[in-house]
Amino acid sequence: MTRGTLVYIVQRAVLIAFTVLVVSFGVFYVVHSLPGNAFISDRLHGRALQLLLHQYGLDQPIIIQYWNWLKGAIHGDLGISLVTRGAAVTPIVMQELSVSAMVGGAALVFTVGLGLLFGVLAAIRQNTWVDYLFTTFAVIGYSVPSFVIGSLGILVFAQWLNTVTSGAVYYPLPWQGTYGGGGISTLISISLPAISIGLYTSGQITRITRASMLEVTQQDYIRTARAKGLRARVITIRHALRNALVPVMSIMPSTVLGILTGVLVIENIYGIPGLGKEFVESIFTHDYNLTVGVFTIYTVLIGVANLAVDLLYAVVDPRIRY
Amino acid sequence: MRLSRMRICGTAVGLLGVVTVAACGSGGGGGSQSGQLASQQVLHFPTYQPPGTWDPGEADAEVDTEISQNVFDNLWRFDNNLNIVPDIATTVPSTSNGGISSDGLTYTIKLNPNAKFNNGDALKCSDVLYSWSRSVDLQGPYASNLSAIAGYAAAQSAAGAPPASSSGPGAASTFQGNIEAQLAKQVPAGSGSFVPSGLSCSDPETFVVKLASGCGWCLTAWTLEGSTGAIVDEKAIQSDPVTWWQKPVTPGCTDCMVGAGAYYLASYDSKVGFKFKSVSNWWGSPKPTLTEIDIDVHDPSAIAGDLTAWEQGHYDLIGYGGNSGNLTYPQIQSVKGSRFSSELLTQPKGRTTWVSFNIGYPSTGGPFLGESAAAKGLRMAFDLAVDKQGLASTVCHNVQCQAATGGLITKGLIGYLGDNQDPLAKFDPTQAKSLLKQYDPNGTLTANLKYSYNAGGLNDPVAAYLQNEWQQNLGVHVTLDPSSDASAFINNRLSGKYVMSRDGWQFDYNHPQDWFDNLWGYKATAAGANTSGFDDPTYDSILKQADAEPLSQALPLYNQLSKILSTDVVYIPLYYSVGNFVIASYVKGAGSNTAFDYYWDNISILSH
Numbered sequence: 001m002t003r004g005t006l007v008y009i010v011q012r013a014v015l016i017a018f019t020v021l022v023v024s025f026g027v028f029y030v031v032h033s034l035p036g037n038a039f040i041s042d043r044l045h046g047r048a049l050q051l052l053l054h055q056y057g058l059d060q061p062i063i064i065q066y067w068n069w070l071k072g073a074i075h076g077d078l079g080i081s082l083v084t085r086g087a088a089v090t091p092i093v094m095q096e097l098s099v100s101a102m103v104g105g106a107a108l109v110f111t112v113g114l115g116l117l118f119g120v121l122a123a124i125r126q127n128t129w130v131d132y133l134f135t136t137f138a139v140i141g142y143s144v145p146s147f148v149i150g151s152l153g154i155l156v157f158a159q160w161l162n163t164v165t166s167g168a169v170y171y172p173l174p175w176q177g178t179y180g181g182g183g184i185s186t187l188i189s190i191s192l193p194a195i196s197i198g199l200y201t202s203g204q205i206t207r208i209t210r211a212s213m214l215e216v217t218q219q220d221y222i223r224t225a226r227a228k229g230l231r232a233r234v235i236t237i238r239h240a241l242r243n244a245l246v247p248v249m250s251i252m253p254s255t256v257l258g259i260l261t262g263v264l265v266i267e268n269i270y271g272i273p274g275l276g277k278e279f280v281e282s283i284f285t286h287d288y289n290l291t292v293g294v295f296t297i298y299t300v301l302i303g304v305a306n307l308a309v310d311l312l313y314a315v316v317d318p319r320i321r322y
Numbered sequence: 323m324r325l326s327r328m329r330i331c332g333t334a335v336g337l338l339g340v341v342t343v344a345a346c347g348s349g350g351g352g353g354s355q356s357g358q359l360a361s362q363q364v365l366h367f368p369t370y371q372p373p374g375t376w377d378p379g380e381a382d383a384e385v386d387t388e389i390s391q392n393v394f395d396n397l398w399r400f401d402n403n404l405n406i407v408p409d410i411a412t413t414v415p416s417t418s419n420g421g422i423s424s425d426g427l428t429y430t431i432k433l434n435p436n437a438k439f440n441n442g443d444a445l446k447c448s449d450v451l452y453s454w455s456r457s458v459d460l461q462g463p464y465a466s467n468l469s470a471i472a473g474y475a476a477a478q479s480a481a482g483a484p485p486a487s488s489s490g491p492g493a494a495s496t497f498q499g500n501i502e503a504q505l506a507k508q509v510p511a512g513s514g515s516f517v518p519s520g521l522s523c524s525d526p527e528t529f530v531v532k533l534a535s536g537c538g539w540c541l542t543a544w545t546l547e548g549s550t551g552a553i554v555d556e557k558a559i560q561s562d563p564v565t566w567w568q569k570p571v572t573p574g575c576t577d578c579m580v581g582a583g584a585y586y587l588a589s590y591d592s593k594v595g596f597k598f599k600s601v602s603n604w605w606g607s608p609k610p611t612l613t614e615i616d617i618d619v620h621d622p623s624a625i626a627g628d629l630t631a632w633e634q635g636h637y638d639l640i641g642y643g644g645n646s647g648n649l650t651y652p653q654i655q656s657v658k659g660s661r662f663s664s665e666l667l668t669q670p671k672g673r674t675t676w677v678s679f680n681i682g683y684p685s686t687g688g689p690f691l692g693e694s695a696a697a698k699g700l701r702m703a704f705d706l707a708v709d710k711q712g713l714a715s716t717v718c719h720n721v722q723c724q725a726a727t728g729g730l731i732t733k734g735l736i737g738y739l740g741d742n743q744d745p746l747a748k749f750d751p752t753q754a755k756s757l758l759k760q761y762d763p764n765g766t767l768t769a770n771l772k773y774s775y776n777a778g779g780l781n782d783p784v785a786a787y788l789q790n791e792w793q794q795n796l797g798v799h800v801t802l803d804p805s806s807d808a809s810a811f812i813n814n815r816l817s818g819k820y821v822m823s824r825d826g827w828q829f830d831y832n833h834p835q836d837w838f839d840n841l842w843g844y845k846a847t848a849a850g851a852n853t854s855g856f857d858d859p860t861y862d863s864i865l866k867q868a869d870a871e872p873l874s875q876a877l878p879l880y881n882q883l884s885k886i887l888s889t890d891v892v893y894i895p896l897y898y899s900v901g902n903f904v905i906a907s908y909v910k911g912a913g914s915n916t917a918f919d920y921y922w923d924n925i926s927i928l929s930h
Contacts, residue, residue, distance in 0.1 A: 035807070036808075040809050048463050048465065086568070087592055095593065277621070
């Protein structure tokens with residue numbers, strides 16, 4: 001790693017920290033300003049409610065509350081839940097992060113793997129039925145939003161198949177994350193949400209890979225490689241694909257972002273107990289620390305993912321220096 | 323090519339076979355029973371909300387108390403018919419057995435000498451003194467169940483409002499920590515500012531309660547399961563007074579969920595699930611047969627999958643833990659139409675839903691405000707325009723609810739007026755129209771009306787039904803004002819920021835006081851809970867008298883209060899809730915009454 005790369009990483013880290021600070025305060029301010037709170041109920045109101053708000057420091061000025069929260073957050077303590085009273089938020093968020101990471105990771109593997117494969121196959125079989133098939137897939141993929149794919153998945157696997165097989169074969173909804181026993185059942189469970197999230201971006205990657213491959217395969221060095229008698233597979237994978245990946249890498253930041261935000265939507269459709277679902281639920285239940293904690297984690301993740309992709313550019317394209 | 327076809331056919335036949343075998347072998351719930359106990363006494367069911375708190379001093383929600391009632395015992399408990407029976411106390415006090423003094427102000431309660439906490443600690447009078455004092459000091463949502471005890475207000479005032487909890491759970495500066503520190507000194511001494519003066523121990527096994535004034539409802543309120551009357555172990559709370567109830571019991575633990583009930587917390591993950599295990603050689607009765615209770619925390623959207631899992635024998639029941647309202651009508655119908663139909667339990671629950679008018683909040687009120695003839699006439703018009711039976715059949719299909727025709731207090735509870743006895747339950751569109759014409763001939767008063775409600779569940783179809791009824795029978799268009807944020811909705815309703823609003827009450831204990839104190843009149847107003855703002859001197863005077871009398875004498879007075887509410891057209895009765903459970907036939911003793919799920923120590927698993 002060069003000195004320039006190190007300086008670049010430090011600069012970006014400072015920027016990420018600043019972004020986290022601004023975003024966390026913004027979210028903190030907004031959620032605390034919403035009408036209602038986590039405690040109020042038909043039974044819990046009046047003096048008992050005021051006392052509880054006081055206990056949790058929720059009657060203090062927002063800036064003081066934020067300062068107290070920030071002091072803890074710096075030490076890895078994101079505060080306590082107001083819904084499950086007194087429960088530490090950090091372990092909850094970390095547990096849910098592992099679930100989201102599993103779904104997001106599967107979606108990323110699906111997106112990149114399928115997109116590259118289809119893109120390459122469409123390019124090397126240009127203007128054949130293979131090309132038309134994968135190009136059509138790509139168009140459908142990026143034309144249909146993830147929540148539509150998700151809802152269709154539920155309709156087919158949870159509703160239709162469940163009815164057809166009288167419950168003997170059904171899609172286990174909602175996916176219980178790592179808690180469902182792990183192994184093959186988790187893999188089966190994870191596939192549908194992962195496909196729902198990844199279909200859109202895999203369509204994009206298919207198109208870009210195809211265009212990029214078509215351009216690269218017209219280059220002189222590929223013709224030279226062919227003239228030297230190299231096998232087609234070696235030319236495609238070792239010589240063409242590597243250079244064709246550069247434009248693909250350029251859309252990776254938006255791909256990762258798309259998956260992170262896609263997880264948020266899909267988790268709520270499939271009832272997956274991850275960060276995205278918690279984020280929405282915590283807003284409705286006014287579990288302030290959870291909302292801010294989840295949002296902060298999202299901000300960090302997006303910042304780090306962007307940085308990682310920027311650093312990967314340099315690995316794929318040696319012309320890029322920091 | 324032929325080979326490929328054969329392979330395909332073979333695979334298809336194989337798959338069909340697998341599916342058939344799986345389908346045939348999947349029915350866990352419908353199997354036959356021999357009447358013998360199964361070797362594995364483990365009950366497994368899902369719940370659909372993580373716990374808020376199981377701390378009896380602070381518990382609020384039914385989903386919490388339905389579970390914690392099996393860990394914490396009270397001095398008395400409700401049996402399955404809602405009768406009060408002894409638990410930690412040896413008898414139910416009465417004037418005839420000497421447990422209640424002739425003036426009704428002193429209760430002398432003998433404790434069972436065999437009673438123990440489920441970590442083995444002996445349970446003595448000082449523990450009861452501590453538990454009740456703590457509940458008073460914490461000032462939680464059900465603290466008012468102890469409000470008739472002498473010195474209640476003074477103890478709450480002493481507990482006061484200490485510094486906010488910014489230094490983390492367990493710290494002495496927290497509200498709870500401060501209470502623990504004070505009670506640690508004052509309970510052994512038998513008195514102090516944090517101990518209500520009306521509570522004392524005359525000996526280690528005799529608890530004495532002195533009331534400030536007569537109280538006909540106290541015993542019922544003190545018996546409320548999982549709440550302020552439950553007995554907790556000071557030693558298990560002191561080192562972590564905030565999150566002790568989330569911590570599984572381990573040998574010698576000092577901060578863990580210890581109660582005197584038949585079960586103890588064995589593992590806990592608020593987002594995943596919890597396990598409870600039976601206390602070996604438990605002191606009480608009936609002795610638990612189930613050795614373990616496994617509860618999974620699921621999202622409400624999981625119920626369809628869970629129902630399939632129940633049919634396949636993965637779950638033993640669904641609906642326990644305060645979740646009897648989660649099954650949808652199509653799901654209930656699908657169970658009814660299947661071989662599991664006999665395993666569906668439909669049980670009326672103690673919850674009534676009605677429409678409240680804004681009667682007492684002038685700054686936000688509309689045409690229904692106040693006690694003028696016009697306001698009352700318009701309220702009556704809007705009430706008579708709604709067909710309550712039609713609502714129960716259209717919205718609930720007479721499965722998820724019943725029409726509320728017997729007053730606000732739910733059918734099956736003390737204070738229920740009887741079927742079709744509530745004059746407000748009538749449906750008379752002709753009279754409704756005539757009243758509207760009389761009091762709002764130009765339609766100016768009833769223009770731009772809004773009906774506020776929290777979205778979700780039955781509330782949306784009910785709102786649409788009401789809108790249609792008012793349009794059709796009165797020609798008045800009422801705009802629907804749904805709120806996706808229940809907290810904001812309750813906040814607005816409690817502060818009277820509405821014109822017409824969905825309202826309701828789930829009873830806590832089987833006594834009319836639970837309804838009439840908490841919803842209207844001076845007490846509700848003082849507590850900030852008088853949603854309609856209805857309060858008048860006659861109501862208050864009768865309420866005071868009724869609350870002080872024994873039930874037999876109080877009941878006619880409470881009926882008078884019902885009459886006042888209906889004469890003043892304070893509400894539009896809508897429906898009584900009905901719970902639906904699916905319980906596998908091999909689960910013996912499981913069920914529910916109007917109030918709660920039958921205790922786990924009533925349940926056993928038959929071999930199947």
